[in-house]
Amino acid sequence: MEWVYFLSTFKPLKKQDNYSATEFATGIAAGNRMLLGKAITLCESTLPTHRKLAADVLKLCLPLAGKSIRVGITGVPGVGKSTFIESLGTYLTGLGHKVAVLAVDPSSTRTGGSILGDKTRMESLSANANAFIRPSPSSGNLGGVTARTRECIILCEAAGYDIILIETVGVGQSETEVKSMADFFLLLMLAGAGDELQGIKRGIMEMADGVAINKADGDNLGKARIARADFARALHLFPPDDTGWIPPVEVCSAIEHKGIDAVWNMVTNHKKMLVSKGLFERRRNQQLINWFEKLLADSLLTAFESDTFINKKLPKIKEAILNGSLLPAEAANALIKNFINK
Numbered sequence: 593m594e595w596v597y598f599l600s601t602f603k604p605l606k607k608q609d610n611y612s613a614t615e616f617a618t619g620i621a622a623g624n625r626m627l628l629g630k631a632i633t634l635c636e637s638t639l640p641t642h643r644k645l646a647a648d649v650l651k652l653c654l655p656l657a658g659k660s661i662r663v664g665i666t667g668v669p670g671v672g673k674s675t676f677i678e679s680l681g682t683y684l685t686g687l688g689h690k691v692a693v694l695a696v697d698p699s700s701t702r703t704g705g706s707i708l709g710d711k712t713r714m715e716s717l718s719a720n721a722n723a724f725i726r727p728s729p730s731s732g733n734l735g736g737v738t739a740r741t742r743e744c745i746i747l748c749e750a751a752g753y754d755i756i757l758i759e760t761v762g763v764g765q766s767e768t769e770v771k772s773m774a775d776f777f778l779l780l781m782l783a784g785a786g787d788e789l790q791g792i793k794r795g796i797m798e799m800a801d802g803v804a805i806n807k808a809d810g811d812n813l814g815k816a817r818i819a820r821a822d823f824a825r826a827l828h829l830f831p832p833d834d835t836g837w838i839p840p841v842e843v844c845s846a847i848e849h850k851g852i853d854a855v856w857n858m859v860t861n862h863k864k865m866l867v868s869k870g871l872f873e874r875r876r877n878q879q880l881i882n883w884f885e886k887l888l889a890d891s892l893l894t895a896f897e898s899d900t901f902i903n904k905k906l907p908k909i910k911e912a913i914l915n916g917s918l919l920p921a922e923a924a925n926a927l928i929k930n931f932i933n934k
């Protein structure tokens with residue numbers, strides 16, 4: 593009968609779906625990186641069973657979350673975001689922090705190649721026990737990617753990461769999204785290239801809580817210092833936000849690890865200012881409401897766009913708009929009425 597006893601002690605290897613929400617949440621709270629990674633994968637899945645489990649895990653993790661600084665980092669491709677995050681992340685873990693790095697990049701399909709690219713640029717950080725790096729999910733539209741990122745923030749915070757760095761490209765809409773989920777929004781710039789050259793729109797400058805002129809090394813150092821003064825002057829001309837904060841400008845070299853502490857000081861000073869004015873919590877609440885509103889808008893749009901009735905009507909409606917028999921506003925109102933009254 594020994595073999596019966598042996599069989600009764602045999603536990604099959606657990607597969608992802610076999611963890612309960614409580615097991616996930618307990619593991620994540622204990623800092624289990626494997627379970628954290630698996631939970632994020634669940635959030636990225638479109639399978640209804642995965643989504644349900646992910647929602648349960650998130651619900652359990654939400655009360656443990658929130659104790660972090662969330663920093664959005666943007667700038668045109670090549671400005672040095674990944675290199676900067678490697679340097680900043682290493683500096684922060686050195687101060688005893690736990691750093692999670694997330695990416696929002698809906699423009700890239702994030703093939704193995706670019707993940708590899710990021711990993712090589714974040715070589716020492718990815719090997720750091722106090723850092724957790726997660727590239728942008730490969731699938732889907734901006735709405736999907738940012739929804740996953742918000743969930744990822746909650747899970748990482750529940751796992752004890754007290755600094756969340758979110759890299760995003762400074763072209764397109766993703767930075768507006770990242771701004772709406774961050775406590776501090778950092779814009780990385782280069783010296784010696786005009787604003788237009790850097791593809792940075794005035795809107796992004798206005799969104800920034802701070803600017804860092806990167807690659808301030810070698811021959812570039814002088815130019816970077818001049819650019820710093822120029823940017824500081826330009827930012828003073830913008831109306832301050834509702835907190836009265838005027839975004840500071842620093843120079844840094846991600847590759848030489850210089851000025852990184854000064855950039856981080858901007859972030860901590862900004863947080864101190866928010867806390868002293870009682871605005872930090874209010875901002876966090878606003879982030880939560882942004883999340884809800886974004887989900888609501890995305891779900892409505894998805895339901896609308898996948899509606900067979902609407903899809904059947906759409907070509908005729910477009911034709912009517914083009915031949916002048918229907919105004920765009922009339923067409924939109926009629927379609928929405930049809931959709932609601934279905």
Ligand SMILES: Nc1nc2c(ncn2[C@@H]2O[C@H](COP(=O)(O)OP(=O)(O)OP(=O)(O)O)[C@@H](O)[C@H]2O)c(=O)[nH]1
Binds near residue numbers: 667670713845848
């Ligand atoms: N000289 C110098 N080069 C840098 C610095 N930071 C980054 N680089 C270089 O700039 C190039 C681009 O750096 P990345 O960190 O990949 O830039 P990125 O903004 O993350 O680029 P994307 O992810 O493609 O948008 C790399 O060759 C880096 O080595 C710096 O401080 N000084």
Ligand SMILES: [Mg+2]
Binds near residue numbers: 674710
């Ligand atoms: Mg990068």
